[in-house]
Amino acid sequence: MSNTRAVTLRFLAEAPGAEGPVTLGQDNVLRCLRNEQPSREKNEPSSLNKQATWIIPDGADETRCLDALRTLAERHAALRTVFPGAGGDRLPETQRQNVDGEFTVQVIALDPDEDPAARAEAFCWDERCHPFDLTAEFPLRLGLLTRDGRPVLLAVVVSHAQLDGVATGLLFKEWMALTSGDELPPPAGPTPIEVAEQERSSSGRRRGRAALRHWERILAEEPSAVFADDRVRSAENLLHTLGIRTPAGAAALDRAVRRTASSKSAVLTACYAALAAHRAARSTVVMAALSANRHRSVLAEHIGTLAQDALLVLDTDCPDLDTLIARTQAQALSGYWHATFETERLWKILDDSSLGRGARFVRDVVLNDVSGTVPEEIAALRPDPAADPDLSWYPTEPLPTRLMINIWRTSGCLEISLHAHPDVLDREETEHFARALLRLIDLAGQRNVTLGPDGELAALSNLPVGRREKGRWQQVGTNWVDLDALADRLRTVLDVKDVEVTWQNEELTAVVREGCTLTPTEAHTAVVDALSWRDTLMAPQRYVLPAGTGTGRD
Incomplete structure (x- = not known):
């Protein structure tokens, strides 16, 4: 069994501490992390936080490796960023760049016959099973693997709220330079707070509005699902x-x-x-x-x-x-x-498009x-x-x-x-x-x-080609809809037995003769809510119900 000791490193940056709004990218990941937490099973790694294995140049000893990690923390504001107020259902609106702090490196002494790559993978798997404390935790979890006292690999688990894949790759290149004994020029890219400020400038807001219009047009006009055929069920x-x-x-x-x-x-x-x-x-x-x-x-x-x-x-x-x-x-x-937008506004556009069009993207x-x-x-x-x-x-x-x-x-x-x-x-x-x-x-x-x-x-x-032969297929706008499958879904969602779905006068209509007490609007909302990953279905454009007739989108 590998022997492990924890080494705590303190850092002190030359740049002052700062506080500002979160970036659009941070906000997007924070929302996704919030949605992931309730559904994550025990001991299941996060699909959002990432992992990497960094090599170590010949001649780099433990001291040089630890000094390199400290230098990275002092160089880059993202590694000193926390999100006050994060946790549970709360979404932080601000980020804070600390000027000083500390983090821990697990120094893992490999057994003589132990595979370093396998041990690094196991370290990353275990560490990804635990959510990052975004209010206080350093955004890298680090395992320095050694053999006979010499570093051989660095296992890295990355908080996606502070770092994406490209940023992690850039950090690795700096790691290689520092552990090789080279000096680095000052950081060239903007800090996260500087990015957030640019996004909130007049030009940044124009870009964000244009991005939402781009998505809104595609969601309104293009196919909601690419694959809709007899096999997709x-x-x-x-x-x-x-x-x-x-x-x-x-x-x-x-x-x-x-x-x-x-x-x-x-x-x-x-x-x-x-x-x-x-x-x-x-x-x-x-x-x-x-x-x-x-x-x-x-x-x-x-x-x-x-x-x-x-x-x-x-x-x-x-x-x-x-x-x-x-x-x-x-x-x-x-x-x-x-591809730079306010996630909350995009999600609203997605919901409005689903209700208005009757199909979930x-x-x-x-x-x-x-x-x-x-x-x-x-x-x-x-x-x-x-x-x-x-x-x-x-x-x-x-x-x-x-x-x-x-x-x-x-x-x-x-x-x-x-x-x-x-x-x-x-x-x-x-x-x-x-x-x-x-x-x-x-x-x-x-x-x-x-x-x-x-x-x-x-x-x-030599691939199969989508066939639409086993149901009553109808093209509605740019979507393909199986009318028989849609009728079956309506029976389940509306809890009724007698449903007829027709395509007449360029309109998709559902006729329910008895047993449904919902209004057209209530029925439409219920149907749309039940369409996730039902690629061959769309909600009707018109409802004929015992409680009344209408489009359901009023």
């Missing part, structure tokens, strides 16, 4: 996960970038969207992009959290992949520009490109896979989506993971999707690829 969100590692894929991606004069992100996103659209049997893919708002150069070196989503609309109805890559690059720029398709947050020094330590591509299955996990791609690394070895809901792709189909994605990237590096009904995707992918 379950409201559960347990997804299987496939990891893909391929050096050949990284080389192919480099060729595609050179040939198309676009970014790696645009190529990967376009290929992913084309295959998702093919599986969904529809041309429009509404995609949530995580880690999306470091698009402005002034924030590139910011140590803090900027965690908010971008919303992209990709129209795959185009003749070829090159056109789609160009569209994707333009849409990504627009989406990322509109679901993040059916998700992109999470964190390749810039994993330092290449860490990624390059992993040996190349024995097979190329290497496909590895991981345990299933609950995720609020139907299809998600994580992009972990793009240089030297392409490393991605696919998370798929069984209603969308079973395990065999997920492997087909992964291989089709790699094949599409490879072809994109050689030539243009034709899309459309007579294009190459069907033969290339």
